Amino acid sequence: MSVLFQEKTLPNGNTIKNRFFKSAMSETLASKTGVPTPTLINLYKKWAQGGAGILVTGNVMVDSNHIGEPGNVVLESASHLEKFKAWARAGKVNDTEIWMQLNHPGKQSPKSLTKQPVSPSGVAMKGSIAKGFNQSRALHEVEIKAIVQQFVTSAVLAKEAGFTGVQIHAAHGYLVNQFLSPIENQRTDKYGGSIQNRMRVLVEIYEGIRTQLGEEFNIGLKLNSEDFKVGGFSKEDFVDVAKKLNELKIDLIEISGGNYEDPKMAGSDKETVPYFISYASLLKKEVSTPIVVTGGFRSVVSMEDAITQNNTDFIGMARPFVVSPNIVNYIYKNTFSDIKLPRLTTGIKAMDKTLGPVLANSYYNQQMKRIGNNKSVVIKENAWYPLLSSLSKHGKVAVTRLRE
Template sequence: MDIAEPLQLPCGATLPNRLAKAAMTEGLADTTGLPTPELVRLYDLWARGGAGMLLSGNIQVDADHLERPGNVIIDRDLTAAERALFEEWTAVGRANDTHFWAQISHAGRQTMTAINPQPKAPSAVKLDLPGGQFGEPVALEAEEIADIIARFVRAARICKEVGFTGIQIHAAHGYLVSQFLSPRTNRRSDEWGGSLENRARLLTEIVRRSREAVGGDYPIAAKLNSADFQKGGFAFEDSLRVVGWLEELGVDLIEISGGTYEQPKLLGIEGTEPADDPDIAKSTAAREAYFVDFAHVMKEAAKVPLMVTGGFRSRAAMEQALAEDAADVIGLARPLCVQTDGPARLIEGASGLPRFEDWLSLLPGVLKFLTKIKMVRTLAGFATQYWFYGQIYALGRHGAPRPGLSVFKAWRQVEATHKDWLERRRA
């Protein structure tokens, strides 16, 4: 199947091709969570890059539960001036008939201590990570859960009003909705915990009520872990059942991903594989399409269109996944931080996209060996992530990437930017 072929979604909307810019946290909003000229410049580049659909980074529904400083926030009704800023952002994102969807999220216990030392979560289960960057979570009360659902629904309604052409509910990567899905982090005994049906209730209620708010002809997607890759966590069999429920609720597209901060398969550390079960998730020779094997099985269980993100670099692998009905949309992320027109190049015949994250292969053998240690591996993963943050900063601020930026300079730049944002927020 050709990557340039359009895709009609169940709601009736049509994506102009099968390539999507996957969600990546930008960190470019102002201290009140509003879009900035840097965000406009960034998405102008991506909208001209040839992807049929762009997904925003996390748009948070609670200013006290950000994934990082600089997240966009919709946790209130907007003033006319605030709406104008969002409308300017969405207008550039929709250029060239590109779809521009909002990823709506709540970080839950994965909120940095500097933002909230006691974030809310399904249960009081702290992140098992070194460094003290995340505080002691507090279990949500029932009325607070109802408020969170209302926040997601309000954000969905506002996103439609300000010009986003669709929304995606973030239920992966260990953020709040994902925390509810996992028995490892959800130890509740009420209607929001215990059975999978109860653990999925937050997600299904958000989707059901969001559909009521935006209407039947507006795209609603969900991002879902194929698995958490942690003992006692959200398992692949759970994911299959949740996909079926989402299909019944009329979700138009499900993006398959995996991992959490504690098990950062999503960070793409060199030498890791997407799952420990070789019968479910096998690495291809080129380490492409991390989650495509999960999608194969999911397509047998449900007919809802699937978006697969993670590892794709060659056009041949993308078209093979489409032809084998393992994916309906190919999500591209990190390559587009440097080569913003990567989708257009692929559609025009390029054989693939460059892989910029292999910096670990340049390190001395002893350092590569040290990445077998969990703390070093986690720090290495976040360092790599920060290099891509640095590229996004460069695109937004200057209109061009900085591929020569060192990982260590990128780390310092991101830390300095976060510090400055937090100081301005407190002022």
């Protein structure tokens, strides 16, 4: 049997049925008030039937006043918990784990959604996307404590609803990632400065959740490999954070990279190998926490190599699960070798360049909705339809969001 179908036991003793990890993809399928809809629930049933070991939900916001996009799920109170219970039940079909990704966007919340975004130090957004965002302000220490508590509250509610785990989103330029980065975090209090201080928010969130939910509950982390900027979050910082969370017995660390200004998580058409694999291989030598690496897995050979060469414990994939929701079953039956993602284009080069990630996200959002509505996935490279549909649904905010 392929190594991809070997079980793996996490530090808390929980055994995962195989090595396939469906990474978070913001589905934008919640109701206007952030409650899971039947389409969202059915999407997870389909994915659970598709064979993955762990499904991570798209980012769920811990505060309804700070969301990343229209259609985000929000979990901040027990009202509508029955809808969350239905979502968790759907994701557990077929012995699948369903972990809820918890997030706060910090400064990466567009103008149309947040008048006053918050961040560690109020560093301005840069680049062509900056005009879509209001200037953030620095958080006070007491507000930081309150945000830590919001993550803990959401995790407690997720467990109550039946989710089998949570994943703290500390990647992709969102608030926890902003705290980790010395470029974004210029604080002089105990939350800024050394890497020990910059990771304090993350550690407090993790410890808060662990204390409330116990040793056996699955807690994971999504972490950026580095900032790829002089003076930014470095490879050494990345290893230090992983070592600390390893010491605190986190169950799984997923590796990614990038943010809205520089969306490295999406890779490029030129890349033919999983793009953060060298960081995974580095961590495998430094920590005993099981590792997931996400981004760029397209062939069974590359997946098997990554496991047999001990570069990672799990194979993280996002877009392939949309293009082919049954991908894991196909791999199991040997009826799959590699996957090609559609190269979305408007036919206008300049537009493709500026709107690249938006076009892609609109397309993937549209296809997730189709799967949830029991329709087949449409493999198309023409980006106009998803773009226009997204514009009609969300208005101008559709082109300012770069959700990852």
